[in-house]
Amino acid sequence: MKSVKDMVAAANTTVAHAPAARMLDKLDDPGVLFVDLRDVRELERDGLIPSAFHCPRGMLEFWIDPESPYAKPQFQSGKRFVFYCASGWRSALSAQAAQDMGLAGVSHITDGFSGWKAAGGPIAERKTS
Numbered sequence: 703m704k705s706v707k708d709m710v711a712a713a714n715t716t717v718a719h720a721p722a723a724r725m726l727d728k729l730d731d732p733g734v735l736f737v738d739l740r741d742v743r744e745l746e747r748d749g750l751i752p753s754a755f756h757c758p759r760g761m762l763e764f765w766i767d768p769e770s771p772y773a774k775p776q777f778q779s780g781k782r783f784v785f786y787c788a789s790g791w792r793s794a795l796s797a798q799a800a801q802d803m804g805l806a807g808v809s810h811i812t813d814g815f816s817g818w819k820a821a822g823g824p825i826a827e828r829k830t831s
């Protein structure tokens with residue numbers, strides 16, 4: 703049996719990644735889209751990175767695939783993508799899945815949203831519509 707920790711470590715050997723402190727400067731880059739993979743309850747409780755696109759982890763592959771009826775234009779935008787979750791585990795696996803699907807310019811925050819907060823990154827409240 704392969705552990706989640708082993709899967710995350712393997713993903714981190716194939717996808718670009720960095721701690722939040724090194725990703726802060728990408729926030730103002732119009733060519734970068736931060737993708738929040740956390741559950742909606744986490745967003746409501748903790749907030750999110752300003753301008754981040756929320757993609758629930760369970761929908762990622764469906765939203766990336768341009769042939770899917772659920773495809774989202776954000777993933778066809780040609781931007782670079784910085785995935786994040788709470789602590790960097792879901793984002794590592796998600797970045798690997800996205801890269802395996804052929805999405806270019808994918809990376810993730812290794813210490814997640816908790817690292818973002820610890821690094822003093824700005825936080826926005828989730829907007830509900």
